[in-house]
Amino acid sequence: MTEYAARALLPEGLQDELPPAAEHEAAVVAQLVSAFAAHGYQRVKPPLIEFEESLTQGPGAAQGTGMFRLVDPASQRLMAVRSDMTVQVARIAATRLRNTARPLRLAYAGQVLRVKGTQLRPERQFTQAGVELIGTRCVAADAEVVLLALESLAACGHARPVTVDLTLPTLVPAIAAALGLPPALAQQARDALDGKDAGELEGLPAEAFRLFNILLEAAGPADRALAALAGLELPPDARAGVAELAGLVAEIRKAAPGVMVTVDPGEYRAHEYHTGFGFTLLATGVRGELGRGGRYDLVGPDGGTEEAVGFTLYVDSLLRSLPKPGAVAFVYLPFGTGADAARALRAAGHRTVAALAPETDAMAEARRLGCSHIFIEGAVAPVAA
Amino acid sequence: MTEYAARALLPEGLQDELPPAAEHEAAVVAQLVSAFAAHGYQRVKPPLIEFEESLTQGPGAAQGTGMFRLVDPASQRLMAVRSDMTVQVARIAATRLRNTARPLRLAYAGQVLRVKGTQLRPERQFTQAGVELIGTRCVAADAEVVLLALESLAACGHARPVTVDLTLPTLVPAIAAALGLPPALAQQARDALDGKDAGELEGLPAEAFRLFNILLEAAGPADRALAALAGLELPPDARAGVAELAGLVAEIRKAAPGVMVTVDPGEYRAHEYHTGFGFTLLATGVRGELGRGGRYDLVGPDGGTEEAVGFTLYVDSLLRSLPKPGAVAFVYLPFGTGADAARALRAAGHRTVAALAPETDAMAEARRLGCSHIFIEGAVAPVAA
Numbered sequence: 001m002t003e004y005a006a007r008a009l010l011p012e013g014l015q016d017e018l019p020p021a022a023e024h025e026a027a028v029v030a031q032l033v034s035a036f037a038a039h040g041y042q043r044v045k046p047p048l049i050e051f052e053e054s055l056t057q058g059p060g061a062a063q064g065t066g067m068f069r070l071v072d073p074a075s076q077r078l079m080a081v082r083s084d085m086t087v088q089v090a091r092i093a094a095t096r097l098r099n100t101a102r103p104l105r106l107a108y109a110g111q112v113l114r115v116k117g118t119q120l121r122p123e124r125q126f127t128q129a130g131v132e133l134i135g136t137r138c139v140a141a142d143a144e145v146v147l148l149a150l151e152s153l154a155a156c157g158h159a160r161p162v163t164v165d166l167t168l169p170t171l172v173p174a175i176a177a178a179l180g181l182p183p184a185l186a187q188q189a190r191d192a193l194d195g196k197d198a199g200e201l202e203g204l205p206a207e208a209f210r211l212f213n214i215l216l217e218a219a220g221p222a223d224r225a226l227a228a229l230a231g232l233e234l235p236p237d238a239r240a241g242v243a244e245l246a247g248l249v250a251e252i253r254k255a256a257p258g259v260m261v262t263v264d265p266g267e268y269r270a271h272e273y274h275t276g277f278g279f280t281l282l283a284t285g286v287r288g289e290l291g292r293g294g295r296y297d298l299v300g301p302d303g304g305t306e307e308a309v310g311f312t313l314y315v316d317s318l319l320r321s322l323p324k325p326g327a328v329a330f331v332y333l334p335f336g337t338g339a340d341a342a343r344a345l346r347a348a349g350h351r352t353v354a355a356l357a358p359e360t361d362a363m364a365e366a367r368r369l370g371c372s373h374i375f376i377e378g379a380v381a382p383v384a385a
Numbered sequence: 386m387t388e389y390a391a392r393a394l395l396p397e398g399l400q401d402e403l404p405p406a407a408e409h410e411a412a413v414v415a416q417l418v419s420a421f422a423a424h425g426y427q428r429v430k431p432p433l434i435e436f437e438e439s440l441t442q443g444p445g446a447a448q449g450t451g452m453f454r455l456v457d458p459a460s461q462r463l464m465a466v467r468s469d470m471t472v473q474v475a476r477i478a479a480t481r482l483r484n485t486a487r488p489l490r491l492a493y494a495g496q497v498l499r500v501k502g503t504q505l506r507p508e509r510q511f512t513q514a515g516v517e518l519i520g521t522r523c524v525a526a527d528a529e530v531v532l533l534a535l536e537s538l539a540a541c542g543h544a545r546p547v548t549v550d551l552t553l554p555t556l557v558p559a560i561a562a563a564l565g566l567p568p569a570l571a572q573q574a575r576d577a578l579d580g581k582d583a584g585e586l587e588g589l590p591a592e593a594f595r596l597f598n599i600l601l602e603a604a605g606p607a608d609r610a611l612a613a614l615a616g617l618e619l620p621p622d623a624r625a626g627v628a629e630l631a632g633l634v635a636e637i638r639k640a641a642p643g644v645m646v647t648v649d650p651g652e653y654r655a656h657e658y659h660t661g662f663g664f665t666l667l668a669t670g671v672r673g674e675l676g677r678g679g680r681y682d683l684v685g686p687d688g689g690t691e692e693a694v695g696f697t698l699y700v701d702s703l704l705r706s707l708p709k710p711g712a713v714a715f716v717y718l719p720f721g722t723g724a725d726a727a728r729a730l731r732a733a734g735h736r737t738v739a740a741l742a743p744e745t746d747a748m749a750e751a752r753r754l755g756c757s758h759i760f761i762e763g764a765v766a767p768v769a770a
Binding site for chain 2: 009010011012013014015016017018019020021022023025026030033037038039040042043044045046047048049050051054068069070072073074075077079081088091092095096097100101103105106109111113115116125136138140141144255301328330339346350351352353354356357368369370
């Protein structure tokens, strides 16, 4: 069988992780979740599939077309495979944990599936890991979440320069509303800013044209962007949002001075459901974002809402951004090695590979099996090349 | 919303794991995989879904009716959600890793889904963790795998008495073939032994009736069963199988003298695809088996076979059998706690919960949030009850 045939055994966008990648991914997820736990975020584990209507609530509405669907033979109801875990964690917070004290800190990690990959992320299965901080709205909460995202990257050895790209998806709609723009023009303005297309601003009333052009040109390093926003006359809603954003930038600067912070005040796609700031984590030279998050309203099954903020890391992008794992060392145990000696080696942290039958040349057998070391004359010795 | 309504948000047999259960499960899986790794088993991670025809090959054939199926919009081919990971690991060994030296030691852990729960395991999603040792047939390999299963249970703190129930599913067919029993009578014999129903042996030829009655009564503690088998005149195939089984029992006795070993020479259901011994791990007082495994032929996509032995642990049963996890300790950080002090606490292994706003009574707030400790006057103090 050719390598091509072996690969074609799997549907496109799905793959087998082999040694040592599979172990590395599990270790990275454990390091992320451990960083979350150190800040008081407790793990929950929702199921891979649930009723379709649960998965398309709130922030899940935008995911609706991207999920695999299946009929549950038990209930005859439509189920879906999750394409995102945020909506599940929100459901847990609003139902099973509705009586737990707020602010509630929850963490999660698991697989998600999408019907179609994107150009930047052709994978149809990948691992998400993230947190939600539920039941409070303040800059301290926003900052805790953004800084935890950065700290968790560092916890798994991420060493590339990271950019936090902040957005304020509520800003353009607030300005459009204050200016009394009709819905079609408001949408035109949002599309122009989201697409960074000044030409699309043509035809807007003069004051809107002027304001949105300033917003469009403000995108870039946080200080410059915030200065441009500070110079604008904004309606009260928008002004409060900008003040929160400036507070968040100051907190990030203080705690993580080496991180590049940018602000794109007009971006809103993929941040539609955010009720405050949104953010994206990018690493220099790495395809696909490392993660994203922001502030949103968590909607419970009875329609009540809670203010929440959180992020999700995309572990596949993160793995592309991390140093490759080193080779794993194995100690070959020649046939007849005593069980006590073998146990002592493992207790000392060695990984052992036991001979299952007498060998004529133990060193050659160790080499054939890819072991880096051999246990010989009571000691661990390197395998000769 | 009532608790009943909250539960009914999920399809039957699916559930949310909450704190601290979700974290405990992840820790147990990590301990299992770490025990596998210490013995040279390297992790692989196949996708959750793949082409249905791949998942129903070899040992997967018996699973065919239990899998969720879905059509892949990309290829228009039928896919299925895995209901067992063994068949996926076998596929990886036979394709991507076909040129890797044998014996090949692979480990895995992940979620599986089944369309229907059983009485003993109503869950439709659960976690499997296991190993496969591929490309060799010998008692040393069989023993390594059974003993690793036992050691991995101990590694995650399993303390209940464990029984290894061994079977030899090839024995009854070999005897039936040697006696020249027609297929219908051979099947009758297998069903009688599998169901421990001596009455069903009526009507078999006298020699078969006598032999199978002895096998049926032999089921029980290993020594007695092996003595009964040793006293039988058996065809060469069956004799070789019994000798392997006796060798395996001796190895288990030597390395794990405290473990109860039983032999049921007639059991074959759920062991149909085994080409040598099969085994089941049971814990006293726990519903559902902890795991199962045995020897089988791994079939490659080109039809070639390799001899293999492995096991799968059912993490849901294992969790029921383990001591409940203790409460997690959290240190409340009153508002204004310095970032350096907080970082030092986390570096020392504490889990911190930071105040997000000034509190009037920090101790009361720590208690309200369920923190066991509070950071006060530069030290960690217990929260007053």
